[in-house]
Amino acid sequence: MPILEMRGISQIFPGVKALDGVSIRLYPGQVTALIGENGAGKSTLVKILTGIYRPNEGEILIDGVPTTFASAQAAIDAGVTAIHQETVLFDELSVAENIFLGHAPRTRFGTIDWRRINSGAKALMLQLESEIDPTIRLRDLSIAQRHLVAIARALSVEARIVIMDEPTAALSRKEIDDLFRIVENLKRQGKAILFISHKFDEVYEIAENFVVFRDGRAVGQGRLKQTPQDEIVRLMVGRDVKDVFPKVEVAIGAPVFRVESYCHPTEFRDISFELRRGEILGLYGLIGAGRSELCQSLFGVTRPSSGRLVLEGKPLDIRSSGDAIRAGIVYVPEERGRHGLALPMPIFQNMSLPSLGKTSRSGFLKAANELALARKYAERLDLRAAALSVPVGTLSGGNQQKVVIGKWLATQPKVIILDEPTKGIDIGSKAAVHAFIGELAAEGLSIIMVSSELPEILGMSDRVMVMREGLAAGVFEREALSAEALVRAATGNQ
Amino acid sequence: MNRLLKNREILLTVIIALMIAGFSTRAQGFAAPGNLANIFNDTSILIILALGQMTVILTKSIDLSVAANLAFTGMAVAMTNAAYPDLPLALLIVMAIGIGAFLGAINGYLVWALRIPPIVVTLGTLTIYRGMAFVLSGGGWVNAHQMGPTFLNVPRLPVLGLPILSWIAILIVLGAWFVLTRLPFGRAAYASGGNPTAAIYAGIDIGWTKFIAFVVSGALAGLSGYLWVSRYAVAYVDIAAGFELDTVAACVIGGISIAGGIGSVGGAVLGALFLGVIKNALPVIGISPFAQMAISGIVIVLAVVFNARAERKAGRIILRDRGAKEVSA
Numbered sequence: 001m002p003i004l005e006m007r008g009i010s011q012i013f014p015g016v017k018a019l020d021g022v023s024i025r026l027y028p029g030q031v032t033a034l035i036g037e038n039g040a041g042k043s044t045l046v047k048i049l050t051g052i053y054r055p056n057e058g059e060i061l062i063d064g065v066p067t068t069f070a071s072a073q074a075a076i077d078a079g080v081t082a083i084h085q086e087t088v089l090f091d092e093l094s095v096a097e098n099i100f101l102g103h104a105p106r107t108r109f110g111t112i113d114w115r116r117i118n119s120g121a122k123a124l125m126l127q128l129e130s131e132i133d134p135t136i137r138l139r140d141l142s143i144a145q146r147h148l149v150a151i152a153r154a155l156s157v158e159a160r161i162v163i164m165d166e167p168t169a170a171l172s173r174k175e176i177d178d179l180f181r182i183v184e185n186l187k188r189q190g191k192a193i194l195f196i197s198h199k200f201d202e203v204y205e206i207a208e209n210f211v212v213f214r215d216g217r218a219v220g221q222g223r224l225k226q227t228p229q230d231e232i233v234r235l236m237v238g239r240d241v242k243d244v245f246p247k248v249e250v251a252i253g254a255p256v257f258r259v260e261s262y263c264h265p266t267e268f269r270d271i272s273f274e275l276r277r278g279e280i281l282g283l284y285g286l287i288g289a290g291r292s293e294l295c296q297s298l299f300g301v302t303r304p305s306s307g308r309l310v311l312e313g314k315p316l317d318i319r320s321s322g323d324a325i326r327a328g329i330v331y332v333p334e335e336r337g338r339h340g341l342a343l344p345m346p347i348f349q350n351m352s353l354p355s356l357g358k359t360s361r362s363g364f365l366k367a368a369n370e371l372a373l374a375r376k377y378a379e380r381l382d383l384r385a386a387a388l389s390v391p392v393g394t395l396s397g398g399n400q401q402k403v404v405i406g407k408w409l410a411t412q413p414k415v416i417i418l419d420e421p422t423k424g425i426d427i428g429s430k431a432a433v434h435a436f437i438g439e440l441a442a443e444g445l446s447i448i449m450v451s452s453e454l455p456e457i458l459g460m461s462d463r464v465m466v467m468r469e470g471l472a473a474g475v476f477e478r479e480a481l482s483a484e485a486l487v488r489a490a491t492g493n494q
Numbered sequence: 495m496n497r498l499l500k501n502r503e504i505l506l507t508v509i510i511a512l513m514i515a516g517f518s519t520r521a522q523g524f525a526a527p528g529n530l531a532n533i534f535n536d537t538s539i540l541i542i543l544a545l546g547q548m549t550v551i552l553t554k555s556i557d558l559s560v561a562a563n564l565a566f567t568g569m570a571v572a573m574t575n576a577a578y579p580d581l582p583l584a585l586l587i588v589m590a591i592g593i594g595a596f597l598g599a600i601n602g603y604l605v606w607a608l609r610i611p612p613i614v615v616t617l618g619t620l621t622i623y624r625g626m627a628f629v630l631s632g633g634g635w636v637n638a639h640q641m642g643p644t645f646l647n648v649p650r651l652p653v654l655g656l657p658i659l660s661w662i663a664i665l666i667v668l669g670a671w672f673v674l675t676r677l678p679f680g681r682a683a684y685a686s687g688g689n690p691t692a693a694i695y696a697g698i699d700i701g702w703t704k705f706i707a708f709v710v711s712g713a714l715a716g717l718s719g720y721l722w723v724s725r726y727a728v729a730y731v732d733i734a735a736g737f738e739l740d741t742v743a744a745c746v747i748g749g750i751s752i753a754g755g756i757g758s759v760g761g762a763v764l765g766a767l768f769l770g771v772i773k774n775a776l777p778v779i780g781i782s783p784f785a786q787m788a789i790s791g792i793v794i795v796l797a798v799v800f801n802a803r804a805e806r807k808a809g810r811i812i813l814r815d816r817g818a819k820e821v822s823a
Contacts (some may be wrong), residue, residue: 301694331695339695344686344756353685353696356678366675407696491503 001064002027003192004049004080009058011044011216018044018217019055026161026192031183033203036195036213037236037454042196045213046163049194050082051075081159082148083167091137096121096134098154124152128182144175151182162186163194168202180206198286198491200229205320212236212251230484237454238485247459248438253277257329257415259298259491262307267293268470271307275415275446280437282461283450284491290470291450292334295417299331300324300446311414325354328414332404334423334450340404342402343393347385348374350392351407377406405436416440417448422456434460466490502749504763510771517775524778529655537770538663539718539725541763543737545670546711549743552674553704554614554687554754555605560715561737562623563597567719569627572636572645572729574623579642586645590720591713597623598712602705612704620738625684628731638727651722659721666714671759679706687754743790744769749795768793 002025011019019041024034036042047053047417048060051069058090059066062078069075089098090205096117097104099185105116107411120132130148138146145264147167154162164183177199183206186193197203203210204425211221212235255273262268268290275281297304300318310315311327318324324331325390341350352359352370359369375389385395392403421437422430437460441447457464464490467471474489518525543560550557571590574581597619604615649659674680682703685693690700723729746782748765750757769790776786 230513299695320697320699321695322699325697333691339691340689342685342692342755344688344751345684347683349681352694353681353698356681360678363677365678365681 002064005061005064006045006048007059007061009045009048009054009055009060011041011048012056018216019048021058022216022218023058023210024215024218024221026194027209028190028192029187029191030162030209031187031193031195031207032209032211033207033230034194034211035198035203035236037452041216042238043165043214043341044216046082046165046181046196047195049075049080049161049163051080058089070102076157076159079158079160080163081154081157081161082163082165083147083154084165089140089146089150089153092137094135095125095141095149095152096136098138098149099124099134099156101153103157121152122155124155127155127185128152129178133285142169143180147171147175147179148182155186159191161192161194163196165196166198167195167216168197168199168456176202200232200491233487237487240331248435248442250278250438250441250462252279252462253444256312258310260308260310260356262294262297262309263305264290264293264302264470265305267297268467271467271472273449273472273475277444277446278440278441279462280447281448282457282464283448283467284452284454284457284464284486285467285473287452289467289490292419293329293465294467295419295448295450298324299329299417301331325411325413326357328412328413329417330408330411330413331417332408332419332421334419340407341392341400343445344391346389347378347383347392347395347403348388350391350403351388351410354407355410373410374406377410378402381406409440409462411427413445415446415448417450419450422450422451422453430456454486457486459481468492503758503760503764505763506748506768510764511766513768513771513775517771517779521775521778524562524775531624531660533770534663534767535657535660535775536657536774537766538819539721540737540740540744540770541663541714541766542666542714542718542721543741544748544766545759546714547738547741548745548748548750548757548759549670549674549683550612550684550704550707550711551742551750551752552687552754552757553700553707554690555704555707556616556752557598557601557708557711558616558738558742559597559601559619560711560718560741561734562620562627563594563715564719564722564737565731566597566623566627566630567593567716568723568733569631569719569729569731571720571800572641572723573631575642575645576636576640583644587717590716592716594715594716594719595709598708598710599705599716601712604710605708606701606705612708617674624731631729631731634732636723636729641724641727643724646724646727649721659725662717662721665716667759667763670762673710674759679703682684683707684755687751687756688744689755712728724805740769743797745792746794746801749801749803752798 004026007023009019009022010017011128022041022045024032034042034045044053048055051072054068060069061067067078069078090101092100099121100117105113107113118134123477125134125148128148128151130145132141132145132148138149141149142209161338167179171179183193195203195207207224208225209221210227212219212231212232214236255274255275256277259271259273262271271294273281285291293302294304298309300321302324303319309318311329312338316327318327322440348371351374354374356365359366371388378385378388380405383402383406384399395403418437422433437447437449461481464476464481464486466476466486468490473492476485513798514525514530523529529811539711543564547557547560567590570593571586575586583720601615603617604610605612649657649662651658653661674683682693682698685696685698686703693700722734726733744766745757745762746752746765748757748761748763750761772790773786776789781789
């Protein structure tokens with residue numbers, strides 16, 4: 001009998017159905033792997049299980065009894081605990097304080113019982129086969145040791161259901177082995193574990209059961225032993241994408257931009273590729289593969305440690321984003337709100353910001369030129385605003401996005417880098433953005449499109465480069481594109 | 495937000511007018527043109543310093559060292575004037591601006607190159623610059639009889655009915671307006687404070703922008719050093735002690751967001767005038783100096799509350815629009 005069962009869970013956000021009738025079961029003493037692309041609904045499920053979201057439909061049963069989690073505390077009380085990808089701990093507190101924060105044992109007088117905190121923490125760490133001194137400050141620990149503390153914290157609340165959200169992302173192979181010994185230990189204690197991971201080798205190593213999510217649905221589940229990897233990859237991607245993205249056929253011209261063995265001290269290594277006129281190069285990979293870091297470096301926000309850029313036959317020396325813009329390379333960042341706009345400033349000033357060199361006359365700003373520039377791109381993008389002098393902050397999200405795109409087009413770039421261009425927007429707007437990207441390519445722009453969405457990558461790209469752990473894991477021409485091949489390259493599972 | 499800011503300027507003008515009208519019922523002649531000109535002249539130095547402070551605050555920084563910079567520079571020019579009475583005044587003014595700009599550049603460099611938070615940098619240099627004023631003077635005073643007549647009198651000379659000190663303030667106001675609205679540096683300052691990340695992505699060098707803002711603030715503090723020493727005809731270590739807080743207060747009252755990126759020259763000037771009117775009026779209507787400080791403080795807190803409310807209102811508009819869009823989608 002399962003400890004925890006979710007039946008027909010749906011979670012609806014405005015415009016998006018994040019989870020659609022999902023049912024899963026977790027059994028005592030067993031690890032269930034949750035597999036799916038970025039955005040398939042894994043995080044939403046974790047948030048429901050930890051009491052952060054309340055599902056719109058469906059029920060959760062613990063030991064067969066229907067339960068609702070009114071709050072995060074209610075989920076903890078019901079015995080559910082999550083160890084997050086980035087551990088949520090306090091650097092300046094001791095190991096023991098971190099473990100018992102919020103549920104510290106008290107003395108008779110209501111003060112914190114330090115003896116029991118420290119001895120309790122020590123016992124928990126020993127259970128994890130670790131001899132970390134519970135009085136040491138967290139900031140003095142390694143990432144792997146912090147993970148142990150997070151696990152100890154999970155155990156300190158006497159959880160029966162443990163969710164591990166990509167626990168191995170930051171660990172070395174040896175640390176992963178240690179973690180897996182702990183997981184085996186937890187299994188023996190009869191805990192049910194939900195293990196979220198992208199890495200198939202780990203999943204096969206540690207898990208008994210699997211659930212595959214795609215687009216908010218549980219598309220397959222079963223015993224891992226009886227399921228070959230190919231089957232799981234097929235479940236992850238399985239859909240026909242050609243119909244959804246009618247790609248505009250563009251005559252691809254001469255090479256425009258070349259990147260030669262680009263390296264960064266920590267984020268990526270030895271990246272080389274060439275971009276042609278009118279070409280859309282898809283950049284695919286899992287989160288943390290170094291795609292955004294590569295793009296930011298091409299744009300001059302961070303400096304590479306070595307490598308060379310060549311634009312139209314001339315070598316480039318890009319030391320700042322200003323250099324990149326002048327050379328004709330622009331980057332439309334992923335988080336448009338945070339990276340894209342100065343909300344208190346008027347629309348036209350936001351649009352002209354990277355083009356001030358062009359709109360100014362002998363070092364003086366010319367408001368008339370700025371307004372003309374803004375008007376041109378506002379018309380082209382069908383921007384709806386009362387006036388171009390109102391602050392961007394008063395616009396709706398969709399119109400703010402148009403301001404961001406207009407701002408970059410106004411610089412008349414040769415190469416445009418789009419980082420997750422359709423993240424967080426509804427399906428209708430997505431189609432409009434895709435059509436617009438097609439138009440840009442038709443006008444002869446060269447486009448690098450970073451995306452974590454396979455259908456988007458498959459549907460829009462002329463060529464795809466897959467990155468994995470900071471390395472180019474493969475380049476695929478359009479004829480050779482297949483979802484399976486991309487996922488294999490991205491997960492490193494041949 | 496622009497309309498809101500405009501409202502703020504109109505609102506401040508109305509409040510200042512009401513205050514003047516109110517005070518004139520208690521103190522005859524308070525609203526007379528001559529007295530108003532006096533108040534403006536009295537507030538000139540605060541206006542100049544507030545505009546420097548505003549430039550820095552726009553970039554999401556703060557300059558707490560302006561008053562110490564003023565004290566050091568004032569002491570330096572006063573001692574120079576006492577020791578070499580033959581040096582032309584123009585040279586002394588250039589020297590004041592130069593020293594001030596250099597001290598500002600030290601702040602700016604520490605913020606830019608070493609990435610130390612501006613409040614920490616200028617809290618440190620505040621003490622250092624005042625200490626330097628002490629070392630320079632050995633704790634001594636430079637009194638009126640040691641200063642040359644030109645040094646003392648030029649800011650007082652009336653031109654077209656206003657003293658030169660007032661005209662200098664008016665010129666600085668126009669200059670600040672021009673720099674902040676008509677030069678790329680001004681736009682960069684607004685963008686750096688409004689959204690630093692977006693500014694970087696748009697090719698703006700935030701560090702350099704902050705550096706320039708501190709140099710501007712320092713230069714204006716240096717100029718104010720000469721004006722202060724000349725106006726009060728005395729230079730000693732503690733002149734303008736605590737005045738940096740008045741400059742910040744003028745900005746806050748004038749609607750310049752402490753979070754950066756929002757504010758206008760008109761707002762800063764009105765904020766300074768608001769404080770100037772209160773400071774001039776309270777003694778006239780017989781309120782004790784202790785109550786004056788408390789009243790100034792209450793006004794500043796009220797202004798901050800008002801700013802916070804105005805900014806929150808803007809946030810709500812965004813949310814409402816987003817909500818509307820999501821419903822229609």
